[in-house]
Amino acid sequence: MEANTCKQDVLQKKKNAILVDGVILNGPITDSKAGEKFVEEACKIIMEEIIQKADDVTEKVCEWRAPETLKKILDLEMRDTGESHQKLLQLCQDVIQYSVKTNHPRFFNQLYAGIDYYSLVARFITEALNPSVYTYEVSPVFLLVEEAVIKKMIEFIGWEDGDGIFNPGGSVSNMYAMNLARYKFCPEIKEKGLSGLPRLVLFASEECHYSMKKAASFLGIGTENVYFVKTDERGKMIPEELEKQVQRARKEGSAPFLVCATAGTTVLGAFDPLDKIADICEKHDLWLHVDASWGGSALISRKHRKLLHGIQRADSVAWNPHKMLLAGIQCCALLVKDNSGLLKKCYSAKAAYLFQQDKFYDVSYDTGDKSIQCSRRPDAFKFWLMWKALGTTGLEERVNRALALARYLVEEIKKREGFQLLLEPEYANVCFWYVPPSLRKMEDGPEFWQKLHQVAPVVKERMMKKGSMMLGYQPNQGKVNFFRQVVISPQVGC
């Protein structure tokens, strides 16, 4: 009887089957119950293998494998037929095992580290909702959140008003600023391009981020037209040298339009003297952009915001809350002092299919046309939820603690044999050499430095193969390979 009903069901279904081009269109094709179960099981792995281990110093920070070996371990090949859930969960385990644990308490390799549980939740929400932030109709919450966050960041810069947008990276924010400054300098470039115009020139310190060169190249300005300004022994731009470079550009008949100051350089953590630079910009009518991707977070701290003294005089600021504040990669804002709609005028292309003007709501909330992107992620949201959770005081504590940890590290380095500080840090970048016993008695001279240059890569290799610690190193301005340690993770304690 049952079998009979079942047979009739099948016949009935076949009869009602909607078949187009050989594809049966009835019902969804995904097994949502199985899918949900898979997500649940994977989440358990994520919780146990990543989140719960994030503060566990006894775990390895990385499980090093050489590329060729790792290729063999991971089953990278994509085949015609899919894999079972069991196999896929194993694959997820492997991916986690061989990935670097950037939230491990011994990960000091980059300018991000640690885990923030609130930001993480926000990120899970947005991944599940899968929004794109361009119009209010598809991203009502995330657009309002972005507006609120930008407003708050502007307050901390010290502007009365302004505008802004979140971008996929500080490098992209710097590009935005460069293009915006160029638009302000000569709006016709948007339509006419640079051909036939005098050579545009911009200025940045020798210690600025490499994205300045990338931006100049990408924007058709040319890397040679970034005039690098000398820095002092601490890595800070020398205002008098900036003045000289501007004069030089003028004499050459080129068109200076922009100064990119840095608040918190990548390697040394140096802050350019913004107030003096702003004076020069005012005098020569140049746009002042401050790349505070790294140093911007100090604005949150009443104690340390003086590092950015004068920032309120900037025309634009790049600031990445994904670094010291732990908002998660990527969370990068470009903030603009102008409030006359410059950002929109500079970037808009007015696509009729997306930014219809006959919508039933106030289309000034459709801010997507301020972007070079079309689809764009809601990166402001994770910062917002974290801020709601910790309060400004909690964010301030992160900054104060990171800088106190840097001070502590400096003092420890001074005490320990074989460690040599490169310079007293202004910010959280602690730069030092490790001098191995074999070199400690050697005379200072080219041979010593040549040998010392080879030490950091070897130490790093050993630490990585052991999985004990990850730490960045680099040569810089004639100084041989040294370590740069930045301790920002709230999971790290002395």
Add this chain to the structure above:
Amino acid sequence: MEANTCKQDVLQKKKNAILVDGVILNGPITDSKAGEKFVEEACKIIMEEIIQKADDVTEKVCEWRAPETLKKILDLEMRDTGESHQKLLQLCQDVIQYSVKTNHPRFFNQLYAGIDYYSLVARFITEALNPSVYTYEVSPVFLLVEEAVIKKMIEFIGWEDGDGIFNPGGSVSNMYAMNLARYKFCPEIKEKGLSGLPRLVLFASEECHYSMKKAASFLGIGTENVYFVKTDERGKMIPEELEKQVQRARKEGSAPFLVCATAGTTVLGAFDPLDKIADICEKHDLWLHVDASWGGSALISRKHRKLLHGIQRADSVAWNPHKMLLAGIQCCALLVKDNSGLLKKCYSAKAAYLFQQDKFYDVSYDTGDKSIQCSRRPDAFKFWLMWKALGTTGLEERVNRALALARYLVEEIKKREGFQLLLEPEYANVCFWYVPPSLRKMEDGPEFWQKLHQVAPVVKERMMKKGSMMLGYQPNQGKVNFFRQVVISPQVGC
């Protein structure tokens, strides 16, 4: 007794406290147990409110509130002190409630929709691991995965070899291609910029994506130097018109360097005739870029890949697996035929702090210098895990089914009173007018079209306020507002 031990503990701790600048540095400052619990509780909400409801047609696709109202509902203000976990979980609930459910079976508003459980898991993993993809040392797995995915995509394009990179959006991929073509045309532009050079000119169809104009403006080429080529009645570039435009540019003494063909236009879903366009590019020595952000996924289908006939002759291709294949926003590749390192030569800035050459492994795996970004998300990974799960056959089914659903929709539209098809679609974009009863007997003429133009916004408003469906509309090339419906979600069935 216990209290006493406790007191001694506190005294002991105070004695050992490491205090720097008023900050106690002992131990981590986060309560990891409470944090983990918060993540668990939030994940439960995400599972119940987003993931489990993703295939539920009885839910609303959106809970519309006007901006001012929504601002009042959401507690957007960031304060000095943080909120309780309970308050934060409520906030998460609110965010979800008032966000558009882009994975709802009635969301047809953009070129993405639906939910893929595997891609979602991959996204949760990467959010928890918080990697940045630039060097093998910090992203070993994700760099190898990106390499494998790019290799596979290149196979489907039909190139023997090639290179590529994942970017935050198809718009950014198009920019990359434009810059790459320019670099190939004249490598000195990287250093010297465009000043003093003849006017560079590129060609794209009238129906191309608006990112072409954004790119031309951003790259300093200028929007006026995008020469728009006429399309036929189906929205496809007319090769003879392209030839004319190239001739015109040459006569003007400008420097044509690039043709951007489109495989799957945004509004009509039209495919430019790539083979004929490639002939013209060959003849005039122009770089051929194909913006297949939308149409590229058809390459996976043996049945439909003929839409992109000739694509193997392109020099570069933009292809977004986050659209029809559901890899999740954003997942966008730029693929390049050149395998001589052009991408790296064009983009590299050789930052010494990141791309050290004295590393202990093969630094050719440090591919980050191919990018304009510094930190970059591992977007290839979600596509990879999804591909592993579904197999090529599963991806192919998605494409075949989307196009079969489009055929089905077309036939239904033809049958129903008051619905009028704009044109027979080539791809998944079904464009139609809804003619309300009041207009059905009206004579064809300017008044009719003027009135019809006002219909779509009103219908859309009603649907959104009801939460029943979201559907895009736009005017296009002299045609009044019409709906564009794209059915790609595997959760949709007839």
